[in-house]
Amino acid sequence: MILSLQVDSETPLYEQLRNQIVIGIATGELAPQEKLPTVRQLAEDLGINTMTVNKAYMLLKQEGYIVIDRRHGAKVSPRTSDNPDLSPRLEEQLQLLIAQAAIQGVNQSRFQSLCSQIFAKMAYRHP
Template sequence: MIINLDMTSSIPIYVQLRNEIVMGIGKGNLTLGESLPTVRQMAEDIGVNMMTVSKAYNILKNEGYIEIDRRHGAKINPTLDINGEFKEKLEIDLSLLIAESGIKGVNKKDFIDLCEKIFNNMDGINIKGCEV
């Protein structure tokens, strides 16, 4: 998997790394149960501090995207499930995006078309068979 980070962005590197891994899962570039590089190896590969990678991995673990085992390292959670907490956060985040889009002049049809376009680019977990 190729990790693309923008070192000049105002978005913290650990957040970018977290987002890249989530997108990798969604696009099918990372599969359930697949091992991730060790913190040390990932830090070397992308040229960042080990603490940055560790922070991203811990966020992913807390969100349920990865499992971390001291003996076997980090891997994509083989049983990714949608839980009530995620659905609640999703509703809040989508409501905010819809409000921001409306304020910026994006109409409902264009918003839905964009969502469908992005959705169709995802080949990963529990996405391909879903209909919008």
């Protein structure tokens, strides 16, 4: 999986890393149980500090996206969660996002169709 960082972004590097890995998991590019690169390896590949990669991994672990085993390194969590409701935090984000879209002139059907397109790329689908 290819990770690309923008050093001049508003988003901190560790968060960019976290976001891309989350998307990788959702799209199936990273399979459940798949091993992630070591902190050191990834840091070197990306030319960034190991602390930064470590912070991203800690965050992903804390959020339950990956599990970290001292012997085998980091792996994508086996999928378990099946909670049909969006977390309040995500719901709030979605509201803000839709607000901006609505003001800008995006109508609902256009928005919904875009959602469908994005959902279609996700491997983690629930019926």
